Amino acid sequence: MSTPTRFFRITLLRSAIGLPTRTSGVLKALGLHRRLKTVYHPVTQDVAGQVFAVKELVDVQEVDRALSDKEMKQLRQPDSGFYVERRAGERVMGS
C-alpha cells in the first residue's frame, strides 16, 4: 500500500455516554477512547464513513502530515517561562 499523502486529524469533542453502542464502537475503532484525544487516519473511504457516523462528536481536519504521540506530547509541554541568566558564583559579565 502506498504511503497516504493526506490524513484526517480527528479529535473527540463530545462523549458518547448515553449514545447507542454502535456509536461508541465506532469511536473505539477510530482509537478515540477519551475526550479531546486526537488521532490521525489516512484519508480513505472507510475512515470517511466512520467519521460520518460520529460526525456530531468530533472535529475533523485534513492535514498533510500525521503527528506521532511523541510529537504531540512535545507540543503539549508548556514554556518554562524562565532561563538561568547567571549561575551562583559566576562573575557578572563586564564586571
Place this chain on the structure above:
Amino acid sequence: MLSRNVKRALLDSRWPLPPTFLLPWAATLTTVSHATEASNIPPPLVNASQHVSPERLERRHDQTSSNTSPAAAPTLQPANTSTPPALSESVRTLLPVLAAQGPHYITAHLYDRPYLLTAGDTVRLPFHMKNVEPGDVLRLNRASVLGSREYTLKAAAATPALKSPSMSSSLVLDDTTGSLESHSMVMPEPGVSSSGSRIMPPHFVPHIAAGKVSYLDERLFVCRAVVMGVESEPLRVKEKTKRRQRKIKKVKSKHRYTILRVKELRGPVCAAAQAMHTGLAHKDYGISSPPSHWSYAVRVSLSQIFAMPGPSYAPKNFVMSTS
C-alpha cells in the same frame, strides 16, 4: 542623570554608530514630545492592529525556538519590521505614561501558570525547580500583563476555540448586497502558528490552543528572580486500607518547593535604558551590531519625558484599562 549615562553609553566605543537621525544627539531634544511617533515606539508595538480592542496590544512573538538551552542566551531578534501589527491609540499614548509610573507589577508565567509579582516579592513555587542552585539568577521572560498603579498593558487575546477553522463557519454580512452569507473559515497554512509557541505545530492543534495565554513581547520588561532555596512541607502520611481489612498501607509524602525572590522588575522603556547601563543589552534584546533602532529612540523619548515641566500626560481614566 539619566541623560548623562545614556549619552555616555551612546558615545562608548563599544557600540557602533547610532542611526543618523540621532546625530548629533542633543539636537533631537525638543520641548515638543515626540514620544508617540512611530520611530519612538519599539517595533513590536509600532503597528499594532487597529481592530483589536483598545485595551489589547497585539504581540508579535518572533522567537525562533524556546528549546534552545537557556545557558546560551536566546537571541531575541527584532520584531518583523516588514509587516508589524498596528498600534492601538491607547497604547501609543499611554505606554510612556505607564513606563514613567513606577513601581510596576507583572503577571509572569512559569510553565503557563500565572504569578502576580512585583520587585521584592518572595514566591514559593508549587513545584521543585530542577537543575538550579540557590543563588542562580533566573530571567522570567513570559508575561501576560504588565501594569502600574493606574495603567495596565495586556497582550492580545489569541486562543481559538476547540474546533478547527475548517469546521466552523461564520455568517458574514456582504457589504455589496447586504445579504448574510455563510463562509467557511480557511484552514491556517501549515507551519504557521498564531500563538508563536516554542514548537510550531504543522496545523491547528485544538488541545494546545485551548486555554492558552498570549504573552507580551519579551523586550517590554526585564524581570529577574534569584533562587533562594528549597522548602519542604511537613511529612504527611496517607493510610490506605479497605473496610474489614486489617492491613493498612502507609504512603509518605514530603514534597519540596523552590523559593524565588524577585530582585528586579523593569517596566517598558526603562528596560532599554537600564540594559544600556548594565551592559547586558546585547544579551537581553539581541542587540549585537548594529543595535536595533528602537532602543535609541525609546531612550530619547524617555529623556524628553523627564525634561518636560511637570506631569501633564493623558487623563488618568483612559481606555487603556485603569485599575
